[in-house]
Amino acid sequence: AQSVAQPEDQVNVAEGNPLTVKCTYSVSGNPYLFWYVQYPNRGLQFLLKYITGDNLVKGSYGFEAEFNKSQTSFHLKKPSALVSDSALYFCAVRDRRTAGGGNKLTFGTGTQLKVEL
Amino acid sequence: DAGVTQSPTHLIKTRGQQVTLRCSPKSGHDTVSWYQQALGQGPQFIFQYYEEEERQRGNFPDRFSGHQFPNYSSELNVNALLLGDSALYLCASSLVGAHNEQFFGPGTRLTVL
Numbered sequence: 001a002q003s004v005a006q007p008e009d010q011v012n013v014a015e016g017n018p019l020t021v022k023c024t025y026s027v028s029g030n031p032y033l034f035w036y037v038q039y040p041n042r043g044l045q046f047l048l049k050y051i052t053g054d055n056l057v058k059g060s061y062g063f064e065a066e067f068n069k070s071q072t073s074f075h076l077k078k079p080s081a082l083v084s085d086s087a088l089y090f091c092a093v094r095d096r097r098t099a100g101g102g103n104k105l106t107f108g109t110g111t112q113l114k115v116e117l
Numbered sequence: 118d119a120g121v122t123q124s125p126t127h128l129i130k131t132r133g134q135q136v137t138l139r140c141s142p143k144s145g146h147d148t149v150s151w152y153q154q155a156l157g158q159g160p161q162f163i164f165q166y167y168e169e170e171e172r173q174r175g176n177f178p179d180r181f182s183g184h185q186f187p188n189y190s191s192e193l194n195v196n197a198l199l200l201g202d203s204a205l206y207l208c209a210s211s212l213v214g215a216h217n218e219q220f221f222g223p224g225t226r227l228t229v230l
Contacts, residue, residue: 032215032216034218036221042223043207043221043222044207045221046218046219046220049216049218051216090159094215096216103165103173103214103215103219104150104162104175105150105152105160105209105219107161109157110158
């Protein structure tokens, strides 16, 4: 079984400050990890993914995420937040060993990011 | 290049009715997955279609069924609607392969009265 925990329902940060949105995961094998963002009444937009290799992954809109295998974490970060980054962020995991190559994603419950002036 | 499209945008049904939702994948994609997102929750995986067959299924009852057509588009059917089926239904497409990211459509908002 695979699961994702996003321990913070909401994160507040001032514009220009760094932001971190936390994510921890559980899979029986090695994970593929993803971050998505959702704006009101919209579908999910892909931000970045970890497949293998460098533990620091860079994605869209200046976001990056750090994979930490020992802590089973994949926190989303941005050095300088913008008001336009305010949205709902989802972390998702997929077990590499899924039978038949299926690509079911298991999502966390989401973290609402609010960036204020 | 059109992304993932879904129809209809909104739908209102009553308990016991049946509903069909439609999805066209992003150009070049061959795999379609469906998710249910209840209010305030993360998306929950319903099932995935590849080569016109259901390849993987989440913990949803048999009332939820689907189909994939030769052009890779897909339908989600829900029978005997319950109030608890009210949610945003998201379609996602990708290339086959567990490492590939999924691209999501805008969703269909289903309200069951």
